[in-house]
Amino acid sequence: MSSDGLSLQYQGILLPRETHSLECLEFAQEFKFRDDDIMAAVYPKSGTIWMQEILPLLLNGGDLTPIQTIPNWDRVPWLEEKRLAVIADTLTAPRAMVTHFPFRLMPPSFHASKAKVIYVMRNPKDILVSSFYFHQMAEFLDDPGTFDEFIKKFLDGNVMFGKWTDHVKGWRSAELGDRILFITYEEMCEDLPAALRQMSDFLGRNPSEGTIQKIAQHCTFKTMKTNRMSNFSLVPKEYMNPEKSPFLRKGVPGDWKKHFSSEQLARFNSAIRKELQSESFTLPYKL
Numbered sequence: 001m002s003s004d005g006l007s008l009q010y011q012g013i014l015l016p017r018e019t020h021s022l023e024c025l026e027f028a029q030e031f032k033f034r035d036d037d038i039m040a041a042v043y044p045k046s047g048t049i050w051m052q053e054i055l056p057l058l059l060n061g062g063d064l065t066p067i068q069t070i071p072n073w074d075r076v077p078w079l080e081e082k083r084l085a086v087i088a089d090t091l092t093a094p095r096a097m098v099t100h101f102p103f104r105l106m107p108p109s110f111h112a113s114k115a116k117v118i119y120v121m122r123n124p125k126d127i128l129v130s131s132f133y134f135h136q137m138a139e140f141l142d143d144p145g146t147f148d149e150f151i152k153k154f155l156d157g158n159v160m161f162g163k164w165t166d167h168v169k170g171w172r173s174a175e176l177g178d179r180i181l182f183i184t185y186e187e188m189c190e191d192l193p194a195a196l197r198q199m200s201d202f203l204g205r206n207p208s209e210g211t212i213q214k215i216a217q218h219c220t221f222k223t224m225k226t227n228r229m230s231n232f233s234l235v236p237k238e239y240m241n242p243e244k245s246p247f248l249r250k251g252v253p254g255d256w257k258k259h260f261s262s263e264q265l266a267r268f269n270s271a272i273r274k275e276l277q278s279e280s281f282t283l284p285y286k287l
């Protein structure tokens, strides 16, 4: 099929036209947030669909019905994607959504509301690797080129939703007080039940230990890989081709070690360090 790649420019970021349009971005800007809405803010390839599995389970006391009967993009829709306009009225409270938007693009009603946000951060080197393979399987995106070429694209922000550093800076410095919880992909991999307890405390839920264990079991990489409502196997191969690379690919921290040469690593670390040098937060990753 023909590829538009990232041909849609919006407020300083690039997006693919298959999933985004100016109309849906305007719809997102006018979207009316409610105080009980829950949002996971995630830079692409940092665990978005993982949150689309976790949130309905946490919010429904571990009831498996949503994750077994509704595709991830309809059960916890993207704020900025075309699909939201179609299903917005069908979402029941508390509504759970995800967004890849940098903080500066969050709509006015979000700021006026008390909606809560879970921000998921992942090691940028693993994001880059995950994204490199995603560009190969997502037929609507441009070919990533060589790994070295893709490092440059990533560092220059010529990837979906712009620079990772801008995303992290914006959300880390957002003054949302107790409306925001920061969590990392790596913490979730290391001890998912502990991460789930942290999230449920933040959301004011009090699931039993049995429910936490049940949710954790249904949100493992292995289980999600077999869930047709979450593994993108419902999407035609012309759009996402798992024969090139599955969406749920490795699901581990540290895969970057198999991909970066020492020169690439030094170049990458130095660029990220430079971008973040004046920030007051420290990354939980060695640079």
Ligand code: A3P
Binding pocket: 042, 043, 044, 045, 046, 047, 048, 049, 050, 126, 129, 130, 131, 133, 189, 219, 220, 221, 222, 224, 247, 248, 249, 250, 251, 252, 255
């Ligand atoms: P890898 O490509 O490194 O495997 P997103 O949903 O934001 O696009 O992120 C996709 C990444 O999250 C992929 O990383 C995918 O495998 C990983 N992922 C999704 N669900 C996961 C889970 N339950 N456990 C660990 N990793 C998961």
